[in-house]
Amino acid sequence: MRTRLRDRVAASDPGLMRLTAGLRTVGAIALALAVLALLGADVTHLVTGAMAAMAATFAIREKQRRRQAVTLAVGLPVALAMVALAALLHTRIVLGDVFFVVLIFCAVYGRRFGDRGTALGLIAFQVYFLSLFVGATVPELPELCGVIAVAFLCSAVVRFAVVPATPAGVLQRLREAFRARLAQLVSAQIELLDAGPEGVDKALEAVREGTARLHETALMIQARLEEGTPDEAAARLVQRRIADAEITAERLGLLLLSARSAERADTLTLHLPGAPAPSMGRLPGPDEAVATLRRDLQALRTLVERTGDEVTGTALAHVRNRLLGYRDEEHLPAASPAVQDVFRGVGEAARAVLGLRLALGGPQDESDDTPATARSREELDAEDAAIDAGEEAGDEERPTGLRRPTTRAAIQVTVGSSLAIVGGEFLSSQRWYWAVLTCWIVFINTASTGEILVKGYRRLLGTVLGVVAGLVLAGLVGHHTWTAFALVLVFVFAMFYTAPLSYTLMSFFVTAALGLLYMLLHTYSPSVLVLRVEETALGALCGIVAAALVLPVRTDRRTDELLVTVLQRLCDVTESAVDQLSGGPAADLLDRARDLDQALGDLRAATQPLTHPITPLRARRDTARYVVALLETCAYHARSLAATAELLPTHPSIAADPRLRGAMRRTVRNIEAIAGRVAGERPDATIATGPSIASLLEPGAAGGPRYGRITGRVLRHLERLDEAVTGLGRPLGVPVATPKR
Structure with missing residues (x-):
């Protein structure tokens, strides 16, 4: 318990x-x-x-x-x-x-x-x-x-x-959070396995939310690796194991979804909010295989949940060995190909959990290892030995002068605060500074007019609700000084605890606490709290006016700039990973994948004004959600390619195939075409289509022998990435060129 x-x-x-x-x-x-x-x-x-x-x-x-x-x-x-x-x-x-x-x-x-x-x-x-x-x-x-x-x-x-x-302590707690969220995701996948027709959408939404929460924690860990680990090699080891666990967990959900669907599930289903579940029925195959799969998913969750000394014991070792055995074809139970794919996914997830435990907890007891487990350990040891310090990141070109975000924001907030001072003096010569405070706050961590508008709206809503609470509490507390201070402490804690979750809630607790402070200073009255609402509205309005008229950054322009950055980093990760899979030199792929994820996170935050529930532009909201979901799909496949490419020197089942470089040229060109079209540099750019990636490497295709040296998983990622990039064309207005016959 x-x-x-x-x-x-x-x-x-x-x-x-x-x-x-x-x-x-x-x-x-x-x-x-x-x-x-x-x-x-x-x-x-x-x-x-x-x-x-x-x-x-x-x-x-x-x-x-x-x-x-x-x-x-x-x-x-x-x-x-x-x-x-x-x-x-x-x-x-x-x-x-x-x-x-x-x-x-x-x-x-x-x-x-x-x-x-x-x-x-x-x-x-x-x-x-x-x-x-x-x-x-x-x-x-x-x-x-x-x-x-x-x-x-x-x-x-x-x-x-x-x-x-300490940085090391925070990183340790983040790793515990990753393990806990990974266990929650596996639980959601078990519910998806058992869900009936009426509960499929709810179960899928739980898997979707669990996948997003796991990815969020992985990014938080990556941001803390430099300070929380003793050296760069240790940081890269943890980074690789976290990435492996995240990718295998997401892939397991996709395989399970595909097994319950009439056809292979689209990766977009896990990334598009509110997307309906594909047509799903009973899991194909004999009942024994389905029961075994349910048991093994529960066993996988147990492996994830156990920590520290809890991982010892013959029973747990037997469970681990059984799950790792699914990485070998001869250990797969008799079932349909789709269900066998799920068992393979369980085996790969168990390997990722083992690697994560070895990276975080050190050597484990190997006395009960089976040959399959011993092979997994050898692969992990070889990967760990191949880790080096990586490449130094190059200096990026940074904007200067008025193009620098801090300079532009400083000028905007200065103009907005000047307006707030003048307007606030008309409302109250004594408490005009509340308008200035609101104007200041709405500019913190915002970069476009739309973001400032949404933040101002949320602050005003929280302030109005806080005023109501302040009126009630002031009447209940009276002039009991220490009771009021105790409530202030409760509100301050709630303010900081809810701040990352809801800006409206944070503003509510701030205003409620201020009502009590006014009472303590003997300046409390209902008119003072009403004035607080008026000053807040004025400050938010001044901030919005300044953002809209002084060096404005429109939401469309901001999102387009971030979209181009995401596409450029997607192109960089994809091209580097495929080049390495084709026999090219090693590159720092996981760091590049992290940069892609960070850029995508910035874009997701910048599109919030477009996807906010109160936006009147419904079509625009749906388009923004669809584009972000497609990019998340692309990022997932790019991360998977990067992780696979990093295994190339040590994994016996993965070997370089030079034909991959040619097969991916079309996808890379399409990414560059979309980026050029969005940036306005290539207004006539189009997306090229043609034969599937897999068909280019089929036996008999020009350019080389059979592709047995390349795993089917790599081909699937390449194919899905190509499809997702092509899918970006329609919402972004990039025409698809008709292939010549």
Whole structure:
């Protein structure tokens, strides 16, 4: 029971990052409140300390503890300077507004200097805003500086002593999350195996969601490998094993779907949200084979779930040996070819789980190994020995001047904040800064007008709901100071825990907590909370106007740029993998596949304004979803080709075939044609079609002997990739050239 509960927590919050962020922030605030209360601070100083501790905690995003400590140490004098300037400019309204605008520009522009520049900019902005919130004045300056120093010290204590998080520890928890999500995906595949006609769509949706969650965790692990592993060879080993496990798990789902379908299932089915399940019936073959498959899928889930010392034992070794035996043709049960393919998929998945366990847990007991298991271990050892440091990534050309995203965003948010200051003064000469805060926030992590529009809408919705909650809570709590602070801590934790999941929920908890803080400062009234909604709406509107009129980046342009990047990286991965499979030199394929996945993730995020439920352009929404799903299909096959190519030097059943290079020329040319058409560089580009990839390598085809040296799996990936690339033509408006007879 404890293991299952732990796995559920690990799967719902990979790396426990949301939990860590929430506990750190709440812990820093609670410790600051406790210290300040012991020092006899009044309510205003308690609120200042709480907000300063929160700013000092959430602003720092660096992964290395030493860099975190340096940023926190540098952030304290920055915070003290901001509160001092706010106090000095308290009575100089115009000069204070001008400085606030300059500060906003510098804080946003500082993002170009990496995590530290971003953190210092956030600290500077938040502390200056805090000073406006509590009305900092020169006579109070010494006490306020002392309160902020205590808040930063408490933040450091909680970060480094109470809730520590080392890169290696975070990576370990992410690996546990990957294992838990892999087990959940296998459970979903078992449900798909058993689903009746009425439950197929629901079971398929569970497999689709489990596949996406597993891929998300794999990307999170890859982002942490450099800091969380002792050397580059160890990082590449973990990267390869994670990629193998992800690919084999997704392939197992496709094979199972194909076995239940009348024909081989399209990979797109697992990537297109809401896509109906193909026509499915009873699993073909004898009942004994179906029962054996169900048993072995359950056994595979058990292998994935067991960790550490739980992997020992004769019974578990027997299960592992049986599953690995399906990699040999003579061990496959009597069944239809489609069902036998599923058994092969189970064998490959068991091999991936074994490789993952060896990479993460070291050598295992080999006393009960069968010949099939011993062969799998030898293959894994040979692959591990072949890992080298790889290639150094070349420097990419980066935009300069006004084309640089940080410069453009700094100018946009400066203009938007200026408008928010002017408009906010008309609404309230005392609380105009709420409009500025909203304008600032809607520009964080956004890159197009559409993204800013969606974020502004979500913040306004969360604020309205939070105002309602604030009115109710203020009436219930009354003037019980510590009850109010306890609720604030609960809301702060909820804010950080839900932030990656729902921006609307985060805004709700922020506004509800602010209602309680207003009450503590004796400035609470229903009109104040209504004013908060008005200022939020004004700030969001100013942000949208600035984004639309000042150096605008339209959503279409942004998505087109990202689409071209995805296509270029898809072409790079495909061409490099096929070149290696054709006998070319080794390349750093998994890193290139990771770059493709990251570019696809950026495109998926950028299309959210187009796929949002409230968008009136339904046809456009469906097209965007279809294109992203097709690209995810392409990325899956490209990842699989890259993983197979990396096995080439050590895997006995995979050998180079020079004909592959010629067979893939059409696919690569089609990818380049689509990219050129989207970028506007090749308006007359068309997609070429012709014989299937497999037919080009059939016996008797010109150019060489039978293709027995190339596995059927490689051919299937090449064929499906070619089909998916051709399928991109219709939604993107690239015509398909009619082949000459």
